[in-house]
Amino acid sequence: MLVLMPWAAIVALWYAIHYSGLVNPALVPAPHAVAERFVELAGQRLPRDVWMSTQRVFLGVALGIAAAVPAGFVLGWYREVRQFIDPLINFFRALPPIALIPLMIVYFGIEETAKVVILFYAAFFSGVIVMYEGIAQISPIYVRVARTLGARDLEIFSRVIVPLTVPHMLTALRVALGVAWATLVASELIAAREGLGSLIQNAANFFLLDIIYVGIICIGFIALAMDVALRLVARRLVAWQDRIA
Amino acid sequence: MKPRISFEGVSVLFGGLKVVDDVSYAIGEREFVSVIGPSGCGKTTMMNIVAGFVKPSRGAVLLDGKPVAGPGPDRGVIFQEYGVFPCLTVKENIAFGLKLAANRAGEAEREEICARYMRLMGLADFADAWPKTLSGGMRQRLAIARAYAVKPEFLLMDEPFGALDAQTRSAMQDLLLAVLAAEGKTVMLITHSVEEAVYLSNRIVVMTARPTRIREIIEVPFGYPREESLHEKPEFGELRSHVRELVMKEYAAQSRLTQEEKT
Numbered sequence: 001m002l003v004l005m006p007w008a009a010i011v012a013l014w015y016a017i018h019y020s021g022l023v024n025p026a027l028v029p030a031p032h033a034v035a036e037r038f039v040e041l042a043g044q045r046l047p048r049d050v051w052m053s054t055q056r057v058f059l060g061v062a063l064g065i066a067a068a069v070p071a072g073f074v075l076g077w078y079r080e081v082r083q084f085i086d087p088l089i090n091f092f093r094a095l096p097p098i099a100l101i102p103l104m105i106v107y108f109g110i111e112e113t114a115k116v117v118i119l120f121y122a123a124f125f126s127g128v129i130v131m132y133e134g135i136a137q138i139s140p141i142y143v144r145v146a147r148t149l150g151a152r153d154l155e156i157f158s159r160v161i162v163p164l165t166v167p168h169m170l171t172a173l174r175v176a177l178g179v180a181w182a183t184l185v186a187s188e189l190i191a192a193r194e195g196l197g198s199l200i201q202n203a204a205n206f207f208l209l210d211i212i213y214v215g216i217i218c219i220g221f222i223a224l225a226m227d228v229a230l231r232l233v234a235r236r237l238v239a240w241q242d243r244i245a
Numbered sequence: 246m247k248p249r250i251s252f253e254g255v256s257v258l259f260g261g262l263k264v265v266d267d268v269s270y271a272i273g274e275r276e277f278v279s280v281i282g283p284s285g286c287g288k289t290t291m292m293n294i295v296a297g298f299v300k301p302s303r304g305a306v307l308l309d310g311k312p313v314a315g316p317g318p319d320r321g322v323i324f325q326e327y328g329v330f331p332c333l334t335v336k337e338n339i340a341f342g343l344k345l346a347a348n349r350a351g352e353a354e355r356e357e358i359c360a361r362y363m364r365l366m367g368l369a370d371f372a373d374a375w376p377k378t379l380s381g382g383m384r385q386r387l388a389i390a391r392a393y394a395v396k397p398e399f400l401l402m403d404e405p406f407g408a409l410d411a412q413t414r415s416a417m418q419d420l421l422l423a424v425l426a427a428e429g430k431t432v433m434l435i436t437h438s439v440e441e442a443v444y445l446s447n448r449i450v451v452m453t454a455r456p457t458r459i460r461e462i463i464e465v466p467f468g469y470p471r472e473e474s475l476h477e478k479p480e481f482g483e484l485r486s487h488v489r490e491l492v493m494k495e496y497a498a499q500s501r502l503t504q505e506e507k508t
C-alpha cells in the first residue's frame with residue numbers, strides 16, 4: 001500500500017495544478033480525462049503501439065548486448081586491444097544516437113531496419129563500456145588462485161571470468177535498456193506509423209494533449225516494469241554480491 | 246636428504262629495483278620452512294617464484310631438480326589476500342579445483358573431500374553460505390581447505406594467519422600442524438611472527454632488508470608433534486629471543502631504507 005503513496009501524491013498535485021487557475025486547464029488535462037482517453041485508446045491503436053515499441057526495444061537491445069558481451073570480454077581481457085580500441089569506442093559512444101537518426105533514415109528508410117539499427121547502436125556502445133570496465137576490474141588474484149589449482153585458460157574463462165562478470169552483464173543490460181527507450185521514442189517521433197513515439201507525434205499535430213499524456217505515461221510505466229523485472233532477475237543471479245544496500 | 250624445493254642463486258629485479266639478491270637454500274621432503282623478514286623485502290616475490298608467477302632474473306628455483314615452469318596444482322598456494330571466489334558458496338569454493346580437468350574427481354569423491362575439509366576447518370554449517378557472510382578467519386580457513394582439496398605436495402603460505410586474532414591464530418596453527426601430521430606436506434610459510442615461525446617450523450630463514458639476502462638459517466630443534474605447552478619451555482624462549490633480535494635489526498634497516506626512499 002505504501003508504495004502507492006508517492007503516486008497518489010503526484011495525481012493530487014496534478015489535480016491541484018489543473019484546478020488552481022494558475023494555468024489554462026486546456027493545457028493541463030485532468031487525470032481522469034487522461035484516464036478516459038487511455039481506456040478509449042486501449043480499445044484502438046494503443047496495444048499495437050505498445051507492442052511495436054517494446055518489440056523494437058527488445059530486438060535492438062538483445063542484438064546490441066549480444067554483441068557487447070563478447071566484445072567486452074575481448075576488450076576487458078586484452079589490455080593492448082583496449083588501449084587501441086578505447087578512443088574509438090568513446091568517440092562513437094559520445095555521439096548521441098538521436099543525432100544519427102536522420103542518417104539512418106537516409107540509409108535504411110523509415111521501416112523497421114532503421115530503428116533496429118539505431119537501437120543496436122545505442123545498446124552496443126552503452127553496454128560494451130560497462131562490460132569491459134567491469135572485466136578489467138576483476139582482481140587478478142582470482143585468476144592466480146585458479147591457476148594454482150590447475151585451471152587451464154579456457155577453464156579460467158568459463159569458471160572464473162564469466163561468473164564474476166554476470167553483475168556487469170546485468171548492469172550493461174539495464175543501462176542499454178534505458179538508452180534504447182530514449183532513443184526509440186525519439187526515432188518514432190521522427191518517422192514511424194506505429195509506436196508510442198508516433199502516437200505522441202500524431203496527437204501533437206492535432207493538439208490532443210490528453211493523448212500525449214497517455215503516451216508519456218505508457219512509456220514511463222513500460223520502462224519501469226522492465227527495470228523492476230531486470231532487478232528481480234539480478235537479485236537471484238548475483239545474490240553473492242556484497243552490496244552497500 | 247634430497248631437496249624438493251631449492252633456490253639456487255636467485256635474484257629478482259623489478260625494472261631497476263633489485264628485490265631479491267642471490268638467495269640459495271633448500272627445503273627437503275616434509276620439511277616446514279618459515280621465511281621471516283621486514284615488510285617489502287621480497288618474501289612474497291620469492292614465494293611467487295616457487296608458485297610459478299614470477300621468473301627470477303638470475304638463478305633458478307628447482308622443484309625436484311627441475312626449474313619451475315609455471316603454476317600447477319602440485320603447489321597449493323594460500324595468498325596473503327585469500328582470493329576466495331565471491332560468486333561461489335563455501336562448498337563450491339572447496340570443490341572448484343576438483344572440477345578442473347587437471348584433477349577431476351568423481352561426484353562421490355568430490356562430496357567426500359568437501360565434507361571432510363569443511364568438517365576439519367569448522368565450516369560444515371556454512372556449506373551453502375556466500376563468502377560475503379563469512380568472518381575473516383572463516384575465509385582464511387576456506388582458502389586453506391580449497392588448497393588442500395586438490396592434494397598438493399607442497400604448501401606455500403603467505404602470512405596466512407596475519408589478519409587473525411591471537412586465539413584464532415593459535416587454533417589455526419594447531420590445526421595446520423594436525424593436518425600436516427596426517428597428510429605430510431612440504432611447506433614454505435611466510436610470516437612476520439617470530440613466535441609462529443619457531444612454533445611451527447623445522448627451519449627459519451631470516452631475510453635481510455631489500456635487496457633481500459639470507460641473513461641466517463636457524464634450525465629449530467623441537468620434534469613433532471608440538472603442543473601449546475612448548476611456548477612455555479625455556480628453550481623455546483631462548484630461541485625466540487635469538488630470532489627476534491636478528492629480525493628486529495633487519496626491520497630497522499628496512500625502515501631506514503623506506504625513509505630514505507621517501508626523501
Ligand SMILES: Nc1ncnc2c1ncn2[C@@H]1O[C@H](COP(=O)(O)OP(=O)(O)OP(=O)(O)O)[C@@H](O)[C@H]1O
Pocket residue numbers: 259260264283284285286287288289290291325
Ligand atoms: N610486480 C612488481 N613490479 C614491481 N615491483 C614489485 C612487484 N612486486 C613486488 N614489487 C616490489 O618488490 C618489493 C618486495 O615486494 P614483496 O611483495 O615481495 O614484499 P614482501 O616481503 O612480501 O612484503 P610484505 O611483508 O609487506 O608482504 C617491494 O618493494 C615491491 O614494491
Ligand SMILES: [Mg+2]
Pocket residue numbers: 288289290325403
Ligand atoms: Mg608479502
